[in-house]
Amino acid sequence: MAHNLVFTKPGKRLSVVEAAIKMGDKGQAANYVPESEDVLAASKILIPNTTQTFTFTAPSTEGSYPYVCTYPGHGYVMYGALYVTTKPLPPLATDPNIPPSRQNTEIIVSSPHPFALEYPLLYRTFMPDCSPAAIAVALTSTHSYCFDAGKCYLRYAWVGGFVDNTAHWKGNGNAFAKIQGKIYFKDNVTYPLRVGKADKLPDVSFKGYTLANRLPTFNYALDGVDVKETLKSLANEEGLTRVFTFVKPTTQTLYFVTKTDDGITYKSSIGKWQNGTLTIPKGTSKVTLTMSRNKTQSPHADAHNH
Amino acid sequence: MKKHSSFSHIVSFLFVGYLLFGSFNDCFAQRDTITNYYETEQIKLPKGLRAETGGMDFMPDGRLVACFHLGEVMTYNPKTKTWKKFAEGLHDPLGVVAVSNSEILVVQRPEMTRLKDTNADGVADVYETITDDFGMSGNYHEFAFGPLKDQEGNLFMALNVASNGAGIRPEIRGQYDSLSREGRMYSCVPYRGWVMKYNVKTKNLSRTPQVFGRPTAWVLTQKADCLFLTIRAIGAEPVRCITSKKENFMVTLPA
Numbered sequence: 369m370a371h372n373l374v375f376t377k378p379g380k381r382l383s384v385v386e387a388a389i390k391m392g393d394k395g396q397a398a399n400y401v402p403e404s405e406d407v408l409a410a411s412k413i414l415i416p417n418t419t420q421t422f423t424f425t426a427p428s429t430e431g432s433y434p435y436v437c438t439y440p441g442h443g444y445v446m447y448g449a450l451y452v453t454t455k456p457l458p459p460l461a462t463d464p465n466i467p468p469s470r471q472n473t474e475i476i477v478s479s480p481h482p483f484a485l486e487y488p489l490l491y492r493t494f495m496p497d498c499s500p501a502a503i504a505v506a507l508t509s510t511h512s513y514c515f516d517a518g519k520c521y522l523r524y525a526w527v528g529g530f531v532d533n534t535a536h537w538k539g540n541g542n543a544f545a546k547i548q549g550k551i552y553f554k555d556n557v558t559y560p561l562r563v564g565k566a567d568k569l570p571d572v573s574f575k576g577y578t579l580a581n582r583l584p585t586f587n588y589a590l591d592g593v594d595v596k597e598t599l600k601s602l603a604n605e606e607g608l609t610r611v612f613t614f615v616k617p618t619t620q621t622l623y624f625v626t627k628t629d630d631g632i633t634y635k636s637s638i639g640k641w642q643n644g645t646l647t648i649p650k651g652t653s654k655v656t657l658t659m660s661r662n663k664t665q666s667p668h669a670d671a672h673n674h
Numbered sequence: 675m676k677k678h679s680s681f682s683h684i685v686s687f688l689f690v691g692y693l694l695f696g697s698f699n700d701c702f703a704q705r706d707t708i709t710n711y712y713e714t715e716q717i718k719l720p721k722g723l724r725a726e727t728g729g730m731d732f733m734p735d736g737r738l739v740a741c742f743h744l745g746e747v748m749t750y751n752p753k754t755k756t757w758k759k760f761a762e763g764l765h766d767p768l769g770v771v772a773v774s775n776s777e778i779l780v781v782q783r784p785e786m787t788r789l790k791d792t793n794a795d796g797v798a799d800v801y802e803t804i805t806d807d808f809g810m811s812g813n814y815h816e817f818a819f820g821p822l823k824d825q826e827g828n829l830f831m832a833l834n835v836a837s838n839g840a841g842i843r844p845e846i847r848g849q850y851d852s853l854s855r856e857g858r859m860y861s862c863v864p865y866r867g868w869v870m871k872y873n874v875k876t877k878n879l880s881r882t883p884q885v886f887g888r889p890t891a892w893v894l895t896q897k898a899d900c901l902f903l904t905i906r907a908i909g910a911e912p913v914r915c916i917t918s919k920k921e922n923f924m925v926t927l928p929a
Contacts (some may be wrong), residue, residue: 482757492784500816501806517785542814574785
């Protein structure tokens, strides 16, 4: 398979592709790059295991500038776009400048195990910014979170990938797992779920987890209150839903404490919010917390970095 | 004189002959190999497995169950010669005990865990923490070994110490104590360096009298009244015995 990389003016991908095909026999000598004002920059044709470096100055006018392989036949499926803009990039799922087959953002990772990777995927491993008893969970190949089994609460969540345990599994285990992607939420409250008083940190005890279709539900006790927590992804990786189930209906008021500047908008199925703290009334068996990423953050930057 | 020299010649000839004959004998005599004493069978491993084995046991139905460094628990059926995944995602499991055909116990870095398949799909869906009532400093050397079961069903696990080859984490689990930090190996959170006993009735994890470096092998005697472990510790005897019935009695066997 031989390919090239050609940058064109906006909207000119197909006409450049067709001009390259029209070059016929003469095309090969010209690396299938037609002589045209619509071509901004181009590489040569490269065969596998070869590289070429070339530089050009990107246009300064805002727009989407297609890049494409003009080897005959490839230009209809092998293309993307260079965006000159200050606005957030469109999500891959709705980006008109990429081939339809690439709008699915799922990353395929090869498995280090004697079985294929399936999602949700869970590893107990050493994670940064967490106690040593850490649990990393990938809800999908591009949306993950870290649960602290030592402290029994969600530490952070990220999009764009999962973890790479290669360094941790190598040798003695001194290295941490590497987070792949961009963290969009990080707890800075510590022990957000509290019993009896909003300012009292609970005594915690981790009890394990169960899997339903691979999705974990964590079980832990906070000041003697038996809690089950299931985390799921919101649509479009916009955040998380967390379903807290209390094995026995609560006999005390519970509080969920958040910091209002953590980039997340919280909603709850039950209880009242005040200054970022949710009051969960007595007699509660279940509360669903929704954590949506605030729009001011651009989650797309790393989604394009394959 | 002549007689004497011919006699000595004969003796030398015989001696040299003996040497030659003896060495020929060595060449032709077969060396003992393991197959003279044991039947060995090589088991084909599943494709893609990094066979860094943490522990093995047999289930009642004859399947081998084994746990591996990358966190997998796999079963092997010797009749069908097939491997199947039972569980995944564990953190350095270093021992497994089969409770039934659908339930096992493991000790991994952070805890002693019960893994159960409750919906009969062949894969564990319950990962229950039996006990995590001990510290973790985050030092890489803090491995955890076990479990071993005694006749009463109590479970033993061993907690490795930290190494001065690396430090500890800013966040740890358990109460910190700096007393031993200066050492080559150190125990700065509970109960690194101890063999622990989990009492299945009281559900308490407590220390046995035994302090060690790291067990390289351990076994319970037939009467289950003595837990032997060989340890790799600096300057210690390689075999120790802890009795589970006589809690405070420790016998040290000679090297």
